[in-house]
Amino acid sequence: MLWFFASWSGYAWFARHNALKRPSILATTNRYRHYWMLQATARDPRVVDGVITQNLSSTPAFFSSTTIIIIGGLFALLGTTDRASELVREIPFAAQTSVLIFDLKVLLLIGVFVYAFFRFSWSMRQYTFVALLIGSLPPPEDFESQRFNRDVFATRASRMVGLAAETFNDGLRGYYLSFALMAWFFSTLAFVLATAVVVLILYNREFHSDVLQVLRD
Numbered sequence: 001m002l003w004f005f006a007s008w009s010g011y012a013w014f015a016r017h018n019a020l021k022r023p024s025i026l027a028t029t030n031r032y033r034h035y036w037m038l039q040a041t042a043r044d045p046r047v048v049d050g051v052i053t054q055n056l057s058s059t060p061a062f063f064s065s066t067t068i069i070i071i072g073g074l075f076a077l078l079g080t081t082d083r084a085s086e087l088v089r090e091i092p093f094a095a096q097t098s099v100l101i102f103d104l105k106v107l108l109l110i111g112v113f114v115y116a117f118f119r120f121s122w123s124m125r126q127y128t129f130v131a132l133l134i135g136s137l138p139p140p141e142d143f144e145s146q147r148f149n150r151d152v153f154a155t156r157a158s159r160m161v162g163l164a165a166e167t168f169n170d171g172l173r174g175y176y177l178s179f180a181l182m183a184w185f186f187s188t189l190a191f192v193l194a195t196a197v198v199v200l201i202l203y204n205r206e207f208h209s210d211v212l213q214v215l216r217d
Contacts, residue, residue, distance in 0.1 A: 001108070003192055003195060004177070004180070004181065004191070004195050007177075007195050007196070007199050008173075008177055008199075011173075011199050011202060011203070012170070012173065015202075015203075015206055018207070022207055023212075023216065024206045024207055024212070025205070025206050025207075025209065025211065025212050025215070026162070026165060026166055026169060026206070028212060028215045028216055029165070029215065030158065030162045030165075032215070033158040033161045033162055033165075034154060034155065034158040036049075036052075036158065036161075037153070037154035037155075037157040037158040037161070038150065038151075038154045040134060040137060040154070040157070041137060041140065041143050041150045041153055041154055042140050042143070043140070044139055044140050046134055046135075046137065049134050050131060050134060050135075053127055053130050053131045053134060054131075056127055056130075056161075056164070056165075057123075057124055057127035057128070057164075059168065060120040060121075060123040060124045060127070060164075060167075060168045060171070061120075061124050063116070063120045063168075063171060063172070063175075064117060064120035064121050064124060067113050067116050067117040067120060067171075068117065070113050071110055071113050071114060071117065074106055074109055074110045074113065075110065077106055078103060078106055078107075102185075105181070105184050105185055108181060108184075109178060109181055109182070112174050112177065112178050112181060113174070113178065115171075115174050116171040116172075116174035116175055116178075117171075118171075119167050119168070119170045119171030119174065120167075120168065120171040122167050123164050123165075123167040123168040123171065126160060126163055126164035126167060127161075127164050129160055129164075130157065130160050130161050130164060133153075133156065133157040133160055134157060137153055137157075138153075173202065176198050176201070176202060177195070177198055179194070179198060180194035180195040180197070180198040181195075182194075183195075
């Protein structure tokens with residue numbers, strides 16, 4: 001468990017601070033968010049920007065509702081841990097554990113998905129703030145006449161979109177690491193190795209993926 005949480009929190013810290021040296025997908029797409037908001041200041045009406053914001057918020061909304069279903073299923077599993085633990089014991093390479101330890105593993109999974117739910121729901125809330133900022137943008141004429149500073153409004157709005165995306169990324173990271181946690185039902189060694197593999201996959205996707213290369217080019 002210490003290895004799992006240390007890997008999770010350590011990678012989250014690394015991804016946030018290493019982006020200053022080597023841009024991640026999130027840091028790279030933040031530039032495009034800023035370009036988007038600069039374009040929004042020159043548009044009137046801003047219907048397209050509202051549609052984009054609504055589409056962006058639909059993804060965390062989907063994951064949030066899905067997470068509630070998963071949490072409900074895991075709580076239902078707690079009521080049948082005797083049968084579930086017996087099923088795991090029948091797997092040849094699975095380690096033999098007590099029902100108490102099995103319950104602990106399920107509770108830890110529930111904790112991960114509860115964390116993911118809070119991050120997804122907060123991301124949804126942040127996208128409503130983005131819609132509010134877009135709706136409060138002055139007309140393009142006010143920017144052209146220098147009555148309002150275009151960069152100030154664009155930076156504030158793009159920063160809010162970036163925060164919403166970062167919060168969603170936190171929840172999605174919990175989903176990835178939940179797969180590593182499920183390996184614990186088989187053995188402790190599988191749990192440790194799966195955690196390392198998932199962190200490596202996250203690192204490659206955020207810092208060495210083909211998508212990042214396209215965005216940077």
